[in-house]
Amino acid sequence: MGKDGNVQEMSVHDKDNAALPPTVEGQDMSTLNRVVVPVPAYTDPNNPDAAAGSVNLDLDSHPVEHDEDYGSPHDSQVESPMDVGAQDDGGGSGAAGEDDKDESEWTNNDYKAALADVGLPVSGNKDDLTARWEEYKAQEAEYAEYQADDWKTDIEDVETADDLASLRAAYDRSGADYSTVVTAFDERQAELSDGS
Secondary structure (H helix, E strand, O other): OOOOOOOOOOOHHHOOOOOOOOOHHHHOHHHOOOOOOOOOOOOOOOOHHHHOOOOOOOOOOOOOOOOOOOOOOOOOOOOOHHHHHHHOOOOOOOOOOOOOOOHHHOOHHHHHHHHHHOOOOOOOOHHHHHHHHHHHHHHHHHHHOOOHHHHHHHHHHOOOHHHHHHHHHHHHHHOOOOHHHHHHHHHHHHHHHHHO
C-alpha cells in the first residue's frame, strides 16, 4: 500500500495504459466513461470561428462539419493502427483486407478504400458508402454488357468534359476495344473543347 492509501498490484512497467492506476481494476478501460471530442480544426487566420476549434467545443458548435455517425458507438472493438497493420498481409490493392473479407463484412474504411481506388467520393456514413459502392458495381456490370452502339449513345449524351472523362475511364475499365468508340470519344472531346 502506498503512502496515500492506494494499492499497487503491479509494477508501473507492466501497466497496459500508463495514464491509469497500477491496479487490475484501474487498467480496465471498459469501465471508463466514453468521451467524444471533435476533430481539431484547421486554424485559418481569417476565420475566427476556426481558431476556436478545440476539444472544449461540443460537436454541434464546432466549425468543422462532422459525419453523422462521428462518435457513435461501434459494434466492433476500436483497433489501433498497430492492430490494423498486423492484419494487413501487404498483398493486393484496394480496400484494407478486401482480399480476405466478403463484402458483407466490410467496414466503413473498407468501403472508403474501395471507393477511393475507383475515384468516387468517400464521404458519408456506412449506408451512403454501401449505396455508392453498389451503384458503382451495378454500373460496371452494365458497362460489361455494352456494345459499340451503347457506348456511342452515352458519348453523344455527355454534356461536360468531366463526364466524358468519367465515361472514358469506365470504357477503359470495361476492357472493350471498339475503334469506332475511341473515335467517338475523340470527336466528342473536340466538340466539348471547342464549345468552352
